[in-house]
Amino acid sequence: MLEAILFYGFAAMALAGAFGVLLSRNIVRTAVWLLATLGAAAGLYFLLGAMFVGAIQLIVYAGGTLVLIIFGVMLTSKNPHMRFAPRRAEVAVAAVVCLALVGLLVWVLLHSTWYVGPIVQTRAQWAQTGVNEHPWAHDLQAVTQFLDANHVAIVDAKGVPCGPVTLAGLARAAWYELTVMPQGDQGDRRQPLHDADGKPMSGDQLLAELHALPPQDRAIDDAALESAIAALESPDAPARTVQQVAYACGDADLLTDADGDGTRNIGLGFLGVYLLPFEVISVLLLAVLIGAAYLARPRVPASGGTGGGR
Amino acid sequence: MVPAPDYIPLINLPRPIEAVAVIAVYLGFVSVVAMFFIWWERKVSAHMQSRLGPMRVGGWHGWSQSLADGLKLLSKEDLIPDEADRPLFRIAPYLAFVPAFAAFAVLPFSAKFAFVDVSITVVLIFGILALEVLGVILGGWASNSKWSLYGAMREACQIVSYEIPLGLAVLTPVLTVGSLSLVDISIDQGGGIHRWLAFRNPFLFVSFGVFFIASLAANKRAPFDLPESESELVAGFHTEYSGMRFAMFFFAEYAAMFLIGGLAALLYLGGWYDPFGIVLHMEHTPSLVWWAALAGAGIFVVKAFTMVFVQMWLRWTLPRLRIDQVLYMCVKVLLPLACVNLLGVALWAWLFPGGAAQLAVQIVLTVIGAGGAGAFLAILVWAMFFRGRGITVSMLKPWTNLLHRTESK
Amino acid sequence: MNHVLHIGLNHYLVLAAILFAAGLCTMTLKRNAIGILIGVELVLNAANVNLIAFSHYGTGLIDGQVTAIFVIVLAAAEAAVALAIFLNFYNRLATVDVDRGDRLRG
Numbered sequence: 086m087l088e089a090i091l092f093y094g095f096a097a098m099a100l101a102g103a104f105g106v107l108l109s110r111n112i113v114r115t116a117v118w119l120l121a122t123l124g125a126a127a128g129l130y131f132l133l134g135a136m137f138v139g140a141i142q143l144i145v146y147a148g149g150t151l152v153l154i155i156f157g158v159m160l161t162s163k164n165p166h167m168r169f170a171p172r173r174a175e176v177a178v179a180a181v182v183c184l185a186l187v188g189l190l191v192w193v194l195l196h197s198t199w200y201v202g203p204i205v206q207t208r209a210q211w212a213q214t215g216v217n218e219h220p221w222a223h224d225l226q227a228v229t230q231f232l233d234a235n236h237v238a239i240v241d242a243k244g245v246p247c248g249p250v251t252l253a254g255l256a257r258a259a260w261y262e263l264t265v266m267p268q269g270d271q272g273d274r275r276q277p278l279h280d281a282d283g284k285p286m287s288g289d290q291l292l293a294e295l296h297a298l299p300p301q302d303r304a305i306d307d308a309a310l311e312s313a314i315a316a317l318e319s320p321d322a323p324a325r326t327v328q329q330v331a332y333a334c335g336d337a338d339l340l341t342d343a344d345g346d347g348t349r350n351i352g353l354g355f356l357g358v359y360l361l362p363f364e365v366i367s368v369l370l371l372a373v374l375i376g377a378a379y380l381a382r383p384r385v386p387a388s389g390g391t392g393g394g395r
Numbered sequence: 396m397v398p399a400p401d402y403i404p405l406i407n408l409p410r411p412i413e414a415v416a417v418i419a420v421y422l423g424f425v426s427v428v429a430m431f432f433i434w435w436e437r438k439v440s441a442h443m444q445s446r447l448g449p450m451r452v453g454g455w456h457g458w459s460q461s462l463a464d465g466l467k468l469l470s471k472e473d474l475i476p477d478e479a480d481r482p483l484f485r486i487a488p489y490l491a492f493v494p495a496f497a498a499f500a501v502l503p504f505s506a507k508f509a510f511v512d513v514s515i516t517v518v519l520i521f522g523i524l525a526l527e528v529l530g531v532i533l534g535g536w537a538s539n540s541k542w543s544l545y546g547a548m549r550e551a552c553q554i555v556s557y558e559i560p561l562g563l564a565v566l567t568p569v570l571t572v573g574s575l576s577l578v579d580i581s582i583d584q585g586g587g588i589h590r591w592l593a594f595r596n597p598f599l600f601v602s603f604g605v606f607f608i609a610s611l612a613a614n615k616r617a618p619f620d621l622p623e624s625e626s627e628l629v630a631g632f633h634t635e636y637s638g639m640r641f642a643m644f645f646f647a648e649y650a651a652m653f654l655i656g657g658l659a660a661l662l663y664l665g666g667w668y669d670p671f672g673i674v675l676h677m678e679h680t681p682s683l684v685w686w687a688a689l690a691g692a693g694i695f696v697v698k699a700f701t702m703v704f705v706q707m708w709l710r711w712t713l714p715r716l717r718i719d720q721v722l723y724m725c726v727k728v729l730l731p732l733a734c735v736n737l738l739g740v741a742l743w744a745w746l747f748p749g750g751a752a753q754l755a756v757q758i759v760l761t762v763i764g765a766g767g768a769g770a771f772l773a774i775l776v777w778a779m780f781f782r783g784r785g786i787t788v789s790m791l792k793p794w795t796n797l798l799h800r801t802e803s804k
Numbered sequence: 805m806n807h808v809l810h811i812g813l814n815h816y817l818v819l820a821a822i823l824f825a826a827g828l829c830t831m832t833l834k835r836n837a838i839g840i841l842i843g844v845e846l847v848l849n850a851a852n853v854n855l856i857a858f859s860h861y862g863t864g865l866i867d868g869q870v871t872a873i874f875v876i877v878l879a880a881a882e883a884a885v886a887l888a889i890f891l892n893f894y895n896r897l898a899t900v901d902v903d904r905g906d907r908l909r910g
Contacts, residue, residue, distance in 0.1 A: 092811045096819050099853075103826035103846055112836050113536055117483060119842050120529060122823070126849050127522075129816070130872075133860040138872050140518040142852075144562075145876050148525025149555060150845065150883045155532055156551045157838055157887040159544065161894040171833045183829040190821035194814060348515050348575060354870050366874060373881040380888035 091132055099125035110170065112162065116155050123147045137348040417510055418500075425499050429649040430461040436649075436707050443711045471638035476539060479635065483537035488636065488643035491530025495647040498523040498654055503578050505667040505691030506678060515575040517565060520658065521558075524613075527647060528554040531615075531622060534644070535632035546631025549718060550615060550622035556725045557612040557619075563733035564606035567599055567740045568592045568662045577658075581666025585675035591665035594760040596753075598739035603663040605733050607702075610655045612721065614648065617710035621718055656702030657695065664698055667691030670765070816857035824850035837890045837900040841883060848879050 098121055105118030123146050130139035171179075355363050434449065437460065441448025453459025475484055501516045501523070503509030513519065528550060535547025569575055571592060572583045584590050593603040612619035623631035633644045660666060668674050674694065677687035716724065747753045827846030834840050852872045859868025894900055 086809065088811050089809045092815060096815070099819065100822060100826075103823050106842055106846060107826050107830050107833070111480070112838055113480065113533070114483065115834075115839055115842055117486075117533065119845060122846060122849060124526075126853055129819075129853060130856050133816075133856050135856045135859065135869050135872070136513055136515050137518060138852075138856060138869050138876075140515060140522040141873055141876055143522030144518070144525045144558075145880050146845075146849075148522070148528065148558065150880045152528060152532065152551050152555055153880075153883050153887055154838060154841060154845075155529075155536070156548070156555075157841075157890055159536065159548055159551075161838065161890060161900045171835060175833060179829050179832045182832075183825045186828065187822055187825040190825070191818055194817045194821060351869055351873070359870050362874060366877060370877070370881055373885055377884045377888040380885070381891050 088132065091128070095125045095128040095132065098122075099129070112158050113155065116151060116158060119154075120147060120151055123151065137351055421499055421510075422496065425496055425650050425653070426646070428653050429646045430465065432649040432652060432703060433464070433645065434458065434461045435703075436710075439704065439707045440711045443708070465642065468638055468642040473638045473640060474635070476635050478539040480537040480539065483533050484635075485640075487530050487534030487537055488640040488647075489530070490533060491527050491647040492643040494523050494526040494530075495650040495654065499650070501577070502654065502657055503581065503661070503667075504695050505688045506578065506582065507685070507688035508692050509578050513576075514579075516577040517569060517575045517580070517662075520577070520654075521562065521565070524651070524654070525558065527651065530647070531632050531644075534636065535622075538632070538635035540635050542628040542630075542634045543632050546622040546628050546634070550632060552718070553612055553615065553619065553621060553721055553725075556722060557609045557729075560605055560725060560729035560733040561609035561613055563730070563737055564602050564609060565662065567602040567736055570737070570740050571595060571599065571744065577661050577666075581661050581668070584665045585668040585672065585678070587672040588665065588670035588765055589754075589757040589761045590668075591663065591670075591761075593663040594757055594764055596740065596743045596747075596756055597760065598736045598743060599663070600760055600764065601732065602736040602740070603659070605729050605736065606663065607659060608724075609729055609733075610659070611706065611709070612725070614651045614655055616648075616652065616706050618713040618716050619721055620710070620715060621721060652703050652706055653699055656699035656706070659702045660695060660698035664702075667695040669694050813857055813861040816853055816861075820850040820853040820857070823847075823853065835901050835903050837893060837902050838887075840902065841886050841890075844882070845879060848875055851875060 102118045102120070102122030102125060105121065106115050109115045109118055123142065127139040127142040127147070130136075130142060434457070438448040438456065449457030449460035451457055452463045475481060498520050500510065501513070501519050503516070531550045532547045535543040535545075535550065538544075568580055572580045574580060574583075580592070584592055588594065592599050594600065611617075615622050621631075622628075623633065628634070633641055636644065668691070674687050674691050677683040677690065680687075747756075824847055827843045827848075827850060830843030830846060831840050832843075834843060852875050855868040855872045855875070857868075859872075890900055893905060897904055
């Protein structure tokens, strides 16, 4: 209910901003309407649990890009209320095309099946994803099987079970060598593991129980389990989450970094799988810095008329 | 690392009502603090200039001067210039005022008084504060006055450039502690003055200076008050504002002063922990947890007020910079310094993960930093209470005499 | 009623579609160069809303968030370059009306 109210509030703000941008004839007011859309988009990101992206949106977009745009307006307009009215025919054509586009997009969106919710619902579907070919998949599968066999459910902060979702996400996380962002409304919260009685269960407790199983019932070899438990019991280990158990099965080195925080995972992603795009964008930013400084440098007024110095 | 504490309900009320109550308390606190700062700044400036400042309104040292000013501003006519862009002129003060107050929602006062339970409060607080600049720019633009427009453009220029060293400086405590949560960063500093991040290593020590200077510039406080420089631009972006709208710009600035002081305390000066580790000890004693929270909040407020006092003191001490000096300071001094600090902190964490060398450096830095600050405060107190007339020019007389003598020769 | 109160992926997608169309319309209708830039920002925001929504409702991984951060950063870079170009444009033609920038026409 609260989510719906917040969503419709932010959506109305974003749409009001967008139509303000579209209809406003004064360029500074256009920028202010854009601020409404940017703020509402940040609110939507918060609503979707993407706290870090929302904050970055506010800092970089609203605090940086928009200021830059308003700065540009101030530098390029002689009278403060500059107006450029488009021609009637242009307005008509644009309106028809854009309305048609909205209609088409909405029709397509509502008639397509997006896969919402758990990535993999049954173990059979999980097998089809190819996750099982990854060396860590066996360990994850073992955790899943153990959880299922012992009626252990993973609950979110509200106590709603979200077992298969998170485990499937875990499997994919292992596939990408990333931790997974916890699902549910409270995207940023750590999820305690609960046993059948509803008591919070620590990761090492889970691992210990896993350890107690006869070796033929589990896919983890003893050495991996030992290192996982050792890592879990080290004084550096923070609050234990199911992600850490997964990592413990796969890679003990990553264990202390993973604590179910989306922001931390973004950081890991930037220096992990997304390292190449990250570096490419850094180089691009450097090029932009130099290019913009070159383009905007004060020019000596051309005297002599050749202008060949350019 | 200790996980961020869960949301602690103050009183047993339904969550929405409680949220409203907390917001009301916060708004009240921030308003009172802002009004107090306005009075305090007048007193501080007066005493620094051998005056008394407001003395009449309300009796004791004119304590209700701000209240009277507020009433006066409320009853003033709300002038809008003829050629102004009316809607923008109207909303600009709110755009400056709301972010400065909203940022308080994510500012923890102590381990228990942290009302928003997210893990990225450092980023969030700067995200909210980044919106404040838009109000100033729009106000300056919408006034349709040359002075205001100059002020607005200076503000845009200054803020966009100073956010970079500010952000890089803030990254150093984040990197050291390994968390983006102000609560986590603060908790890491408990247990004595040598644990305070400013005294952890030389790079953080310098980083604190970078942070403080950049935050002064980001809040357009002197000596970086170019957007509103009274002597050149009349009052810069709020030249055309009157009445309550003017007061909103004013409130926003003073609320942001507290915010910056609080951030300096949380990020570098030990958060809500006292220099002797008493609060940390209390926090670990179950029966004293709430007392620890209260004492911590008090210590935090004292630290923030001290930083605010330093801001005022700088304003009445240093001359204003020119715009080219402001940008030189940012691009050629603070930015390289901040980059070097970031690298240095990372290297330090890698080279000295702990041990005797680290402790020795901490102790040396603590003695230098805290000793210097303590000696200065002692001189200040001595000057204020034992020389009678505040910090006066006459106090400096021996030195100025010396100066004149050397000049005449 | 359930579709109205229970917010799902489709709500975000429809919102983003409308934002996208509004941005596109702004790009075509504004003759002020900076207005066009603002239209581009709207389109990019629509894309970002989609990315985050898919990241939340679809995979539950951070792919969408990381891409959104890249988009935000690149939008800032794009705005810087675009403004530098507009300043040059303005220095030469004393206006930012893009219809006037037709000197290359034969």
